[in-house]
Amino acid sequence: MSLFFIKCICVYFSGIGFGLIVNLPHRALNVAGITATLSWLVYYGIINTWGGLGAANFFGGLTIGLVSVVIAHLKKMPSILFDVPGLVPLVPGGQAYNTIKNFALGDYQVAFNYLSEVVWIAGSIALGFIVAELINKIRIKIKYVSRGWDK
Amino acid sequence: MADTATRQENYNHLVLNTCVLAGRIMIESGSEMSRVNDTIMRIARNAGLKDAQVYATLTGIIMSGGVKEVGAEVGSIDKRAFDMEKVAKVNELSRAYAAKKIDIYEFRDDLVHIDDLVATFPLWLQTLGAGLVSGTLVVVFQNNLPDFWITFIVGMFGWAVYYFLNIYIQIRFLSEFLAAVVVSALALISVKAGLGVRADDIIIGGMMPLVPGIPLTNAVRDALSGNLISGPARGIEALISACALGFGVAIALHFF
Numbered sequence: 001m002s003l004f005f006i007k008c009i010c011v012y013f014s015g016i017g018f019g020l021i022v023n024l025p026h027r028a029l030n031v032a033g034i035t036a037t038l039s040w041l042v043y044y045g046i047i048n049t050w051g052g053l054g055a056a057n058f059f060g061g062l063t064i065g066l067v068s069v070v071i072a073h074l075k076k077m078p079s080i081l082f083d084v085p086g087l088v089p090l091v092p093g094g095q096a097y098n099t100i101k102n103f104a105l106g107d108y109q110v111a112f113n114y115l116s117e118v119v120w121i122a123g124s125i126a127l128g129f130i131v132a133e134l135i136n137k138i139r140i141k142i143k144y145v146s147r148g149w150d151k
Numbered sequence: 152m153a154d155t156a157t158r159q160e161n162y163n164h165l166v167l168n169t170c171v172l173a174g175r176i177m178i179e180s181g182s183e184m185s186r187v188n189d190t191i192m193r194i195a196r197n198a199g200l201k202d203a204q205v206y207a208t209l210t211g212i213i214m215s216g217g218v219k220e221v222g223a224e225v226g227s228i229d230k231r232a233f234d235m236e237k238v239a240k241v242n243e244l245s246r247a248y249a250a251k252k253i254d255i256y257e258f259r260d261d262l263v264h265i266d267d268l269v270a271t272f273p274l275w276l277q278t279l280g281a282g283l284v285s286g287t288l289v290v291v292f293q294n295n296l297p298d299f300w301i302t303f304i305v306g307m308f309g310w311a312v313y314y315f316l317n318i319y320i321q322i323r324f325l326s327e328f329l330a331a332v333v334v335s336a337l338a339l340i341s342v343k344a345g346l347g348v349r350a351d352d353i354i355i356g357g358m359m360p361l362v363p364g365i366p367l368t369n370a371v372r373d374a375l376s377g378n379l380i381s382g383p384a385r386g387i388e389a390l391i392s393a394c395a396l397g398f399g400v401a402i403a404l405h406f407f
Contacts (some may be wrong), residue, residue: 003294010287014359017287020280021310021360022181022233023271040291078242080183080368081235087364088284094292096362096393097355097400104401126371133375 011040015085024081031071032085039063040089053117057124058131060090065132083129092121156220162255163221166198167214169259170205171226173241174212176265178228180237183369184209185376190245194258197249209384230321231388233365236269274314281310281360289356293349301347302338302356309334309357324395330361331399339407354400363392 015036019029043060047053064086072079095117102111170191177187187207191214195203202217209231215223244261247253253261261268272280285306286299312333316326338353347353366389374382 003296006296007291010290013283014287014291017280017283018360018364019235020272020277021284022365023236023277025236025239028235028239076243076246077239078182078186080186081239084235084365084368087368088359089288089291091359091362091364093288093355093359093362096397097351097358100397100400101351101404103397104404122367129368129371130375133372 007044008037008041011089012037014088018085018088022084024085025077028075028077028081031075032082035064035067035071035082035086036089038067039086043090053121054124057090057121058128061087061125061128062132063128064090065129066135069132069136087125090121090125092118095121160220163200163216163218165255165259166195166200167203167216167221167224169198169255169262170194170203171212171214171224172259172262173245174205174207174214175226175228176262177238177241178207178209178212179231180234181231181365181369182238183372183376184378184381185372186238186242187212190241194245194248198255207381209381209388234269234271236271237265240265240269274311277314278307278310282307284360285309285356288359289352292355293352295349295352297348298352298356301341302353305334305337305341305353305357306360308337310360313361324391327361327392328395328399331358331396332403334358334361335400335403336407339403358396358400361392361396363389366392 012033015033016029018036019032024032039060042063043056046059047056051059064083068079068082068086071082095114099111099114099118102108102114173194174187174191177190178184184207188205191205191207191212192203195205195216200216200218203215204217205212205214207213210228212226212228213223214226241262244253244258248255248258282303286303289295289298289302309330313326313330316329317323320326334357335354338347338350338357341347341353342350366385370382370385370389372382373385
């Protein structure tokens with residue numbers, strides 16, 4: 001259990017660290033860390049209860065997409081500022097490394113296993129983003145319709 | 152009469168120039184394409200160019216004013232880096248212009264001097280950030296607490312190498328490749344020296360600041376918004392980066 005809390009803190013700081021690398025504005029740094037933590041908590045919760053890799057990463061990506069749009073609206077900043085650091089703890093770094101390593105060592109069978117896992121995870125995250133974008137578009141449409149089509 | 156016409160023409164030229172400049176800064180700083188198009192069209196409409204058209208790709212922008220006297224303007228984009236604060240700054244300026252807080256002359260002036268207006272984090276802070284990403288992700292991905300500090304240091308070295316090579320070598324893929332070699336070599340040496348426990352975990356952590364996360368996100372977004380030129384182009388950019396990192400790791404694993 002203590003490892004879980006250490007991991008939560010680590011995810012928060014990884015978001016901030018990535019924010020420092022890509023030169024986020026100062027006032028966005030803290031929020032970027034929180035976005036990363038939220039999406040990772042969703043991912044962690046799902047992968048340890050009912051879901052597999054696909055579902056966990058899909059809902060992680062979906063959370064990033066939705067949260068970053070809401071925060072972007074509140075802070076009046078572009079939403080890309082918040083979903084880039086949020087993505088960091090979901091990136092399949094370990095699997096990607098094992099793919100390369102096994103290719104280099106000549107274990108092609110193992111390498112392809114890891115490669116398919118990487119593709120599966122990346123695809124799930126991307127799909128989560130797509131659905132988040134779709135929800136956002138529908139939300140804007142509903143707002144305009146309820147205002148009577150005047151833009 | 153002729154004087155007013157000339158002045159209007161000059162004004163339209165200035166607007167077109169400002170739009171292209173804003174788009175260029177946004178693409179160079181790693182924004183997604185739909186936002187670039189949106190911002191440019193918004194500036195043009197607020198400035199009174201109702202029929203302006205823009206065609207933005209990853210390597211250049213073509214924009215026409217839609218008025219007879221001003222033709223079109225082209226802006227080429229040679230290098231792309233990641234500087235989210237510039238994206239935020241252009242966004243902020245465009246909002247201020249829409250609210251009529253600044254006029255087009257101030258807007259253009261601010262865009263020209265954006266490097267002075269936008270502060271970048273100093274190198275030591277960026278390096279510290281890279282260390283943070285590396286060290287924390289080892290714990291998150293691999294449940295490996297003992298290797299936190301050594302990964303922190305290896306990640307810092309990797310980022311510093313990448314940063315300085317980017318200044319002296321203009322090819323980004325080459326500096327990614329060499330940074331990957333340095334990270335893997337340092338990880339393997341540190342384990343041999345007894346400073347680290349598991350070399351694989353240290354390499355995974357040390358690579359994380361270099362992983363092409365933004366191009367990948369942007370590739371998906373651009374392709375989804377229907378920009379079939381920029382989406383795949385960014386995808387290829389991310390793929391080459393990933394391959395460069397992979398070859399770097401493979402070579403270091405072979406020799407150390």
